[in-house]
Amino acid sequence: MNYSIAFRTIVTKEIFRFVRIWPQTLLPPAITTALYFLIFGKLIGGRIGEINGATYMDYIVPGIILMSVISHSYANVVSSFYSTKFQRNIEELLVAPVPNWVILSGYVSGGIIRGLLVGTVVALISLLFSDIEVKNPYVALSIMILTATLFSLAGFINAVLAESFDDISIIPNFILTPLSYLGGVFYSVKMLPDIWQSISLGNPILYMINAFRYGLIGVTDVDIQLAFIMTIAFILVLTLLSLYLLYKGIGIKN
Amino acid sequence: MNALSISNLKKTYNNGFEALKGIDLEVKPGDFFALLGPNGAGKSTTIGIISSLVNQSSGSVSIFGHDLKTERSLAKSCLGLVPQEVNFNQFDTVKSIVFNQAGYYGTPRKLALQRTEHCLKQMDLWDKRDTISRRLSGGMKRRVMIARAMVHAPKLLILDEPTAGVDIEIRRSMWKMMEEVNQQGTTIILTTHYLEEAESLCRNIAIIDQGRIVENTDMASLLARLHVDHFVLDLAEPLAQAPVIAGYQIERIADKVLDVAVPKEIGLNYLFNQLSEKNIKVLSLKNKSNRLEQLFMSLIDTKSAGNK
Numbered sequence: 001m002n003y004s005i006a007f008r009t010i011v012t013k014e015i016f017r018f019v020r021i022w023p024q025t026l027l028p029p030a031i032t033t034a035l036y037f038l039i040f041g042k043l044i045g046g047r048i049g050e051i052n053g054a055t056y057m058d059y060i061v062p063g064i065i066l067m068s069v070i071s072h073s074y075a076n077v078v079s080s081f082y083s084t085k086f087q088r089n090i091e092e093l094l095v096a097p098v099p100n101w102v103i104l105s106g107y108v109s110g111g112i113i114r115g116l117l118v119g120t121v122v123a124l125i126s127l128l129f130s131d132i133e134v135k136n137p138y139v140a141l142s143i144m145i146l147t148a149t150l151f152s153l154a155g156f157i158n159a160v161l162a163e164s165f166d167d168i169s170i171i172p173n174f175i176l177t178p179l180s181y182l183g184g185v186f187y188s189v190k191m192l193p194d195i196w197q198s199i200s201l202g203n204p205i206l207y208m209i210n211a212f213r214y215g216l217i218g219v220t221d222v223d224i225q226l227a228f229i230m231t232i233a234f235i236l237v238l239t240l241l242s243l244y245l246l247y248k249g250i251g252i253k254n
Numbered sequence: 255m256n257a258l259s260i261s262n263l264k265k266t267y268n269n270g271f272e273a274l275k276g277i278d279l280e281v282k283p284g285d286f287f288a289l290l291g292p293n294g295a296g297k298s299t300t301i302g303i304i305s306s307l308v309n310q311s312s313g314s315v316s317i318f319g320h321d322l323k324t325e326r327s328l329a330k331s332c333l334g335l336v337p338q339e340v341n342f343n344q345f346d347t348v349k350s351i352v353f354n355q356a357g358y359y360g361t362p363r364k365l366a367l368q369r370t371e372h373c374l375k376q377m378d379l380w381d382k383r384d385t386i387s388r389r390l391s392g393g394m395k396r397r398v399m400i401a402r403a404m405v406h407a408p409k410l411l412i413l414d415e416p417t418a419g420v421d422i423e424i425r426r427s428m429w430k431m432m433e434e435v436n437q438q439g440t441t442i443i444l445t446t447h448y449l450e451e452a453e454s455l456c457r458n459i460a461i462i463d464q465g466r467i468v469e470n471t472d473m474a475s476l477l478a479r480l481h482v483d484h485f486v487l488d489l490a491e492p493l494a495q496a497p498v499i500a501g502y503q504i505e506r507i508a509d510k511v512l513d514v515a516v517p518k519e520i521g522l523n524y525l526f527n528q529l530s531e532k533n534i535k536v537l538s539l540k541n542k543s544n545r546l547e548q549l550f551m552s553l554i555d556t557k558s559a560g561n562k
Contacts, residue, residue, distance in 0.1 A: 002360040009357030013350075088341035092402070095305050095335050096358035097327035254267065254299075254308045 006098045007106050014110025018076055025076070025114065026121060029068045033122045036064050037129040040186060051188050052219045061126045062140075062213035063185030066147060068122045070180055070205065071172065073115030073148040077107050077155035078168045085159065090252055100246035104156065104239070111152025112145065119144055132216055139224065140215025146231045147208045151176075153238035160242070160251040179205045189221045204230055255319045257283045257410050257441040258304065263313035265299050273299040275465035276313070281458070283318070283409070286436045287443045288456035288473070290550060296465045297445050298338065301414050305335040318409055331359060334408030336399045338415045344388035348379055351387060352402050359406035366405070373401035377431065393424035400428075404435065411435065412443045417451060429455060449550055453477070461553055469553050484542035485522075487512045490535035499528045513542065 018025040037057070045056030052059070084090045093103055126132070134140060154171075162168045183205035189197050200206055201222075211227035214220035220227075245251065258281040265274040274296050281287045291297045302308030304315055306322070315322040320329035342351045352373060356366035374380045377397040382390065387398060396416055403411060413432065417425040425448075432455060436442050446452055452459065452473075459476055461469040469476065492509035502525055503515040516522060529536060 002362075005360045005362065006358050009354050013354055084343070087343055088339070089343045091305075091307055091335075091337065091341050092355055093358060094307055095330065095333070096355070096406075097330040097360070098358050099327075249309055254302060 003099065003102050006096070007102050007109075010093075010103065010106025011109045011113070014076070014080060014107065015113060017080060018110070018114050025072070026118065029072060029118045030121050030125055033064050033068060034125050034128075036060070037126060041129055051191075052221075054217050054219050055130075057130045058132055058217050059188075059213070059219070060186055061130050061132060062216045063183070063209045065119050065122045065126065065216075066144065066209050066212045067180045067185055069115040069119040069144055069148050070151045070208075071176065072118040073111040074151040074155040074158075074172060074176060076114040077111035077152045078159045078162075078172070080110065081107050081156055081159035082162050082165070082168050085162075085252060086165075094252070100243055104153075104242050104246060107156055108149060108152040111155060112148040115148030115152065116144065119148075134216055135218035136215045138215075140212055143208060143211040143215060143227070143231065146228070146235065147212070150208075150231055150235050150238065153235065153242055156242050157238060157245065160245045162251070179203050180209075182206075183209045184221060185209060204234060207231065255283070256316075257281045257285065257318060258443065259314075259316045260300070260304075261314045263300070263303065263315065264311045265296075265303060265308065266311050273465055274303075274311075274313075277462070277465075277467055279460055279467060279470065281410075281441060281443060283441055284436075284439060285441050285458055286432075286456045287441070288452035288459040289443055289445045289462065290449070290452060290459065291445075291462035295462045297462055298414065300462065301335070301412055301443075301445065305333060305412065306330060331406065332409045334403035334406065334411045336396070336403045336411070336413045336416050338418065340395050340399065342387060342395075342398065342402065344386075346387055347384050348374065348387055348390070348398055349383040351398060352405050355402045356405045361406055369405050369407070370401075373405050376404075376434075377401040378427075393420045393428075396420060396428070397431075400431070404440075408440065410441045410443070414445050415447065416444070417446065417448060425451070461550065463553075481519075482515050482517055485514050485516055486540050486542050487514060487536050488538045490537050493534070497529070497532055497534060499525060 037060075041057035041060055045060070048056040050056070050059075081090075084093075158168060158171050182200065183203050184200070189200045189206065192200060207222050207227035207230050210220040210222045211224050211231075214224055258279065260277055260279040263274050263277040263279075264272075266272045277296070277300060279300075289297055289300070299308055303310045304317070304322070306326075315329075317329040318332045320332065322329045346354075349370060353366055353370045356369055357363075361369065371380065374383055377400055379394065379397055379401060382394065387395065390398065400413070400416065416432070417428055420428070429451065432442060432444070444452065444456060456473055458472045459469070460467050486507075489510040489512065493506060493512075496504045496506035496512060498504070501517060501520045505513040507513050514525065516525060526536070
């Protein structure tokens, strides 16, 4: 059985889905982040001065790019897979000889591609406001892909366990967004009191944003190796959990 | 090798409901097989397990010799399913629904396009290939599901109430399509509540009730068990009341229409002799198509009573 064709079919379907609804998927992050750069970077940032040797605009660009990658890779998989469950066309895949790992990798790849595409759009918008010279492109690219992978997997698990459309908005609204904002997008954790610094170090998004910032402008609050180890470890755990859910048929089979 | 072999299949749901209590079933290759039963009897659970949509509790299922547990991919590639309810993405086009399904079965792009075209033409949907599926009529949606189920050329096609809710004209055209598919060598398992449909299409039949197979035989043998045939007679002249003829139960259902229960041991000749003597002229005669329904109800009633 040629599973590569099934994989390509799922990925192509996913790409076609989010491109078809581009006013909902690709345009909003461009507008929102342009406003972030204009208001926080240009208007307010001009009065803040430098953080860790970087201008405020340069400092917030990596975090805003990665925040878009996180939210869109997650949103793509959670909405697509939950809709597939809701409309019951998940049965098309369950009836066919498609192994669970192909289903998972197909949907996660769709999330990664959308995350990276949105990240690229936001990066292009940032060029209108900042002239960053990328310091460590391999670090930046690899942490961006790993982050998109991790949050695509998280979106997949959310979709599998969700029983209503409310369930797919709770985690993005009440967990992802606060963790992203508190992950040092707009500030250095070193600016916080000691107790809040310690609490912030428990936020995994802080490590990813700082690793990406290191990749783009060479500035970080955390150890880069630790950031990679944590991200890869989370990916492994969520992959195993996703495969377990599919194997048991939780949320998708009777 | 059987198209489908089910052995001691059991299913208990998480809420404790025992949907299947040990089913054994065999379907021969090329058969047109009816799986009948009242609502909640276990038909959908059985089909769900065969098509990997429901996890079984115990027992075994093999499709064309491939065990569903140990040779899952091979078993699945032999099977096509037309479910009871519409379950495709209503925002996709007709063509992409069928084409993508071919992809899930590992069909290369060029071949998938050819098969998509063939199946859509066979289902008379080629003109609708670029239509968003939610804009189709109910009958067309069901035909999309048949085309989707056939795009990977399955050896075994399961049709779960494919004609439910469609008008008689579409139902007849779907019967014709199903017969053509079967004649081309595809084994078909059909579940339906239209017993006339099962009677006219299927050669073998199993009846399931309360999680058990209560009857499994060929259609002709089953129908032969009927001791009485019902006929509807159209008369030339109106009658004020039904004639009385010994051995027959005759009911007047309209001025010029009689419903006659004819015991097989007596036959029709004596009936016509008697009617002629009474100067009742019969214009036409038709068999009342509820034979399987009578048997079905008697089997369900008898076996259910026996299980209590």
